[in-house]
Amino acid sequence: MDSSLILQNVLTPPVLFFFLGTFAVLVRSDLEIPAPLPKLFSLYLLLAIGFKGGLGLQESGIGGQTFTTVGAAIIMSLLIPIICFIILRLKFDVFNSAAIAAAYGSISAVTFITAESFLENQGIHFDGFMVAALALMESPAIIVGLVLVKLASPKDRTRSKKMRWRTILHESMLNGSVFLLLGSLIIGFLTAAHNPSGVAKMQPFTGKLFYGAECFFLLDMGIVAAQRLPSLKKAGNFLIGFAILIPLFNALVGVLVARILLLGPGNALLFVVLCASASYLAVPAAMRMTVPEAKSSYYISTTLGLTFPFNIIFGIPLYMGLVNAVIPSTT
Helix, strand or coil: CCHHHHHHHHCCHHHHHHHHHHHHHHCCCCCCCCCHHHHHHHHHHHHHHHHHHHHHHHHHCCCCHHHHHHHHHHHHHHHHHHHHHHHHCCCCCHHHHHHHHHHHHCCCHHHHHHHHHHHHHHCCCCCCCHHHHHHHCHHHHHHHHHHHHHHHCCHHHHHHCCCCHHHHHHHHHCCHHHHHHHHHHHHHHHHHHHCHHHHHHHHHHHHHCHHHHHHHHHHHHHHHHHHHHHHHHHHHHHHHHHHHHHHHHHHHHHHHHHHHCCCCHHHHHHHHHHHHCCCCCHHHHHHHHHCCCCCHHHHHHHHHHHHHHHHHHHHHHHHHHHHHHHCCCCC
């Protein structure tokens, strides 16, 4: 794998701003981002990527490779939590294993956005329909995690705490990030089909401002990730190793599936990143509500403190090298 890809990725502004946020915590700077702003920038990034994805979906169409790729992404979000759960049960109880497995079966939108920026910097084409896969991979992993709890938890827990499936399905399928992504995707699709002038009017908001907003958001993510590092001591060596090795394993499976799907290099990388990333927002919120027995310090500190920085710094260029090695070039 080409080590220059890692250097090129590290020296991009979004990743450098992530380092800056991390360094600020390590040297005990008083740098902080006021609470409403990270949420605002998160919503903006989801809106912009969803809208651009809708434009790409209109251009590529819903059938053919779009359908098979999105279908494969959903299947991966169902299978990965089960594999993770089996591994985690070697060390942890049912509740912690299911919560952590759900987090690693789900996705990180910010990692996906960083991968898109990486591809744009490399001049590698990718299709907007990959955003549909992003939006539809989060909910299945949450549902699988909760099903695993229901099936494998002690009987006395099952009797005393019934799963409220209507609430669970609402939380997993209509949480804010999924709702905004899907809504923006549909709006972008409809706008491209029926109002081309509206696309031009949205361009300054969803195009030129996007990169700067991503840098600002990753600055805050660097601060938050560094603040989570002390919690890793509680996780133990097994979980720390899991947080690094399971993304690599999922990436390997993802690239093999991408080869079978005949995806181009850009789409293949995004598919692999979706398989290798982990949720630190939607899944923790759902698990805190439905599986209070699980320790949030486990599934938040590992996904945000280890897996997320590993993926955006080293993982994305490593996965690109893997894609180039496994998938034949069409040029």
